[in-house]
Amino acid sequence: MKKLFFFLLFSAFGYQAVGQELNFTVTINAERSRIQNTDVFNQMKTSFEQFLNGRSWTNDEFRPEERIKGNLLITINDVPQVGSYNATVQVQVLRPIYGTNYESLIFNFADRNWNFQYLDSQPLEFNRFTYLNNITSLLAFYAHIALGIDYDSFESRGGNPYFEIANDIVNNAQQSGRPGWGQSTTDRRNRYWLINDIYTSSVFDKVRDAYYLYHRQGMDVLLVNEEQAYSNMLEAIRILAEANTTQPNGIFVISFMDAKGDEIAQVLQNASFELKSEAVELLLEVDPNNARKYNELLES
Template sequence: MRKIAVILFLLLSFSSQAQELNFTVIINSERSNLQNTDIFNQMKTSFEQFLNGRSWTSNEFRPEERIKGNLLITINEATTVGSFSATVQVQTVRPVYGTNYETLLLNFADRNWNFEFIESQPIEFNRFTFLNNISSLLAFYANIAIGLDYDSFESRGGNSFFAVANDIVNNAQQSGRAGWGQSNSDRRNRFWLINDIYSSSVYSSIRDAYYLYHRQGLDLLQIDSEKAYQNMLEAIRLVAEANKAQPNGIFTIAFMDAKGDEISKIFKNAPMEIRTEVVELLLEVDPNNARKYNELLKS
């Protein structure tokens, strides 16, 4: 019995190391017309188990290395037969070397998700075929989250995960469900997000910006601030160049939604010449937040 217990412990230990995600699912069901709200508690548990309880990579992760994130689901409409309409906000963070600070990597609003949830039914997923709109969406954002995290540590390190996300989109398009297709009226969807990240040559430089900004920027800030600010400035240049080539791409918007507030704070301690160029670039990329960025020019 003791040997069996030891083997089980080792298996469980290995399994926990292989799990990459540490997501919290938050469900806002205030708009739903359902009397029985227990289903949303079950939904939360089921979604978290799907995201956090499986291995998404072949690498081992210690518990403290798991990628932290939030999945904020707002139920817009619900029926008694288990059909739901929702919006989803996906947020992920990454620790900054040598600090207790966590930097936002992804802050993306998915506005159109329809799905069916049956209590106590396992959520099945297959990379190579569309099974349901729950596992496809959750697996899609799991791979986006891991891909961006890997990109922030190694130049274009997230390639294999973006390939999986791209496969998920291609398979889901056959379902005819909203959010997976090449819609020109709603470009803030899953198709355009992975298209800009993985397929578009115009926005590929933003992936380089993720590496420069985080690994060669934020992670170096406590060690060599001059070099760190220069690298972060170069990252912002890359984003601005992509935006100039093709304005208002969803990957550009996603980068600014995640980094805009942070940039306006982090660069307050940078030399004035760097702040001046940063503001010029940001006003081109994100003019709606001009007032926030112009604060950087105050001494």
């Protein structure tokens, strides 16, 4: 389905297959580090981007315009010793919407606890079956999360192969004892709970269906069948509400709303009052912190 979508979207362009699937921009904010020589952070940025964008993560062929866009926003919070860093990471993934120039934010996640060691010009290697270091494990984990979310948005549960690898990365990294990889009872916004909710927990299975309904059968068809598009998007919101009722504050539901909340409030403005009313009622259950934004839908 994903290949068919891009064939239709880009058939006017000449074909040039490439192996790389990702097109991520890495931004490093090192203001808190108090390090005067910023060369290491420039090298770090280049190295991380090359790791993400310069290799093949799948067996599929991607044209340059098909590559999955994303942002990795790294904030260095502390440098306890030379070459050792404590950081937070914001991961964002974008997706084109059929027939438009619009890029939709489909994943938005804040990873609050990442510590790693990095030396100038350090080679970055990755092995799916072995934990090598905390840099490549984290970067590869989010590379596969990005692939899985993107594929899910084009084909129902199309991201399974990539979520399986992300789950393997978490299992291997647990041996390191580093924060973010374990079954923490105090911090559910970490890598373990993210892949647990996405891939291994049956409670949130249908949230993946919501990704497909909202994007491929909703946003992608708005221009050709607005009524059906809104109906499918509403069904996606119903799925989220059901999952949230079963297990409140699941990180997968939260990350969906972190990515889609603003967009939903904008896109549904042109829907019928009846559909907006039902959507707002559900959204207030799932994302009560943004009640004002959703209630304004009923005033538009």
